[in-house]
Amino acid sequence: MEDTVMRATLVNAEKFVGVANGALKMAARDVRVFYGESEALHGVDLDIYENEVLAFIGPSGCGKSTFLRCLNRMNDTIDGCRVTGRIELDGEDIYDRSLDVVLLRARVGMVFQKPNPFPKSIYENIAYGPRLHGLASGRAELDDIVERSLQRAGLWEEVKDRLEQPGTGLSGGQQQRLCIARAIAVSPEVILMDEPCSALDPIATAKVEQLITELSETYTIVIVTHNMQQAARVSRRTAFFHLGNLVEVDDTTKIFTSPSDGRTEDYITGRFG
């Protein structure tokens, strides 16, 4: 029975398109992910528009992280993980053989659930990406990138006097903003965030949320969250995943007030998940 419901939503996939007004940034069509033999995502179609904040919600294990990792091919690093279907970035297939993963990941950056600064100095943490991609031609330019990234991440005032100290010595919230700054430093176009606030306290969370809102002026942001309020606060559109299916995606206000699928309503009102 559930299967027919799912099929019905997939048939209506077109209705996902066109709700947003920016240009199309990324598009996923019939994306399936297999971990070994088991299929974790059962054909996801989703469009992501420029400069929007798109939130992924859904019960644990429904495939939010899995789909997010497809978007910059981080799934390639997992043994036995296989992705089928098509994902485009600016009209280009990112799973195409001719595409360089390294460049893709520079364009589609990622912030992880647990802050993961490198065991290096704060400065080196930020400078890491620009150095890899040769974004700075000299020390002065690098200094400049580091400062700008930290400023954008709202961390500059707190760390400007201790750039040489290890990044691991910062508080959890500061570490997460450091990781965001690190991602920004390579000037990506899309930033993927997998539950970026789940290890943070409410104040640090508020700071990161404000940061996300500011960043959305420049970047396209996709954020996974278990916190409905957070999704409501930061995102313009929300996608609801359930058991490896994308159930529906719509304006955040619509999802939270009058979802079109019963499962979404059940989840939002706390009946499962």
Next chain:
Amino acid sequence: MNNWVLICVLLMLMALAYQFGLARSRSVAGQGAARMHSRPGYYGLLVALWCGLPALAVFLLWTLFEPGIIRSVVLNQLPPDLAGLQGNELEVLLRRIEQIASGFGVSDQPAAFELAAAERMRSLQNTGRLAMIASMAVLCVAGLVWTLRRIDPQLRARNQVESVFQALLVISSTIAILTTIGIVLSMVGEALHFFRFVNPAEFFFGTVWNPRFSTTGAADQGQFGLLPLLWGTLMVSIIALLVAVPAGLMTAVYMAEYAPAWLRAVAKPVIEVLAGVPTIVYGFFALITVGPFFSVLGQTVGIDIRATSALTAGVVMGIMIIPFVSSLSDDIITQVPRAMRDGSLGLGATKSETVRKVVLPAALPGIVGAFLLAASRAIGETMIVVLAAGNSPILHANPFEAVSTVTVTIVNQLTGDTDFASPQSLVAFALGLTLFVITLSLNIVALYIVRKYREQYE
């Protein structure tokens, strides 16, 4: 009854006691109103332990002290004209008596007093044995009955069994520690003995090693300079590390980061088998294959390379410790959290950039610890250098020449006829102690670093 039979009987009694305890606790539980404190198995175990352990303790103490006591009794009753016997002669006499007493006999005709003493010894042994078995039996039964009667719902059998096991563990580890302390003390004692002959400054800072043979007379006892040996050890170890560290580290990186799961499953055990090859085999390999190879190689490029040299020994020793370095580093590299790699890959780094710039720096302290452990292994290694280093304790800096190491010298000084009163033999203890101190400090530093590194991610 022979000792093994005795132990087996004791074990069977313990098994029986366990059953008794089990049955008793069940019947107590059946009739009583209160709930038993522990599960029946614990009562059974408690009864078994109380039945077996005291008897076992008596057995151990008895076998430890009985021979000494019997000897002194027998000695006291020897004819008075033998009372003056000392040292070796006394030892020989006692051994003869023991052999006669055991029925083994001696090669010549024993004297009458020897036969009498042997007879006395045998009867003492028999009574002693009977007394021991009797007291063991009494303890067994007493422990069994006493514990069985104590079984009631309040008895905390589980906690008591727990403390018995804890005590057993403590005793075992104490034995290991005491043994180590004993070894060190005996080495220190002998080394001090050595320093009565040779000035410590001459030993530690002397540049000539020429101990002579003890038979050449006490007037000229030779020179005991440690430095040539220490230098040889250092040179061989450095060559070994130069081989093992790059190879081992790259193996570890490949295994931890690149190898597909199936290859890792095959290759890791194979590498670890390498670590189990006896060092004498490596020594052979050095002597027969590697040494001649280097010597021929030297001829073709016009360098004079001895077949047995620091180079040969060092290279083969390096091969020997590759698995050691690689498996330790592998463990440490895999301990670097995945999040660290993801962070780097997510920024668009390639795999090798990630390894070089994030994983290895993060693992560095641990890897250094692994190197130090490998170094202390190389310094203490004996067999390969005995066979392949050429044994020439001369201070020189040419790795293509023969050298000698501390370990080789210890072997040399202790093989053949040794007289433990001469500095020629005693020097082995001083050398051993030096080696021990060096490897111990390396190990301590290494373990400290490794532990410190572990804390970083836990």
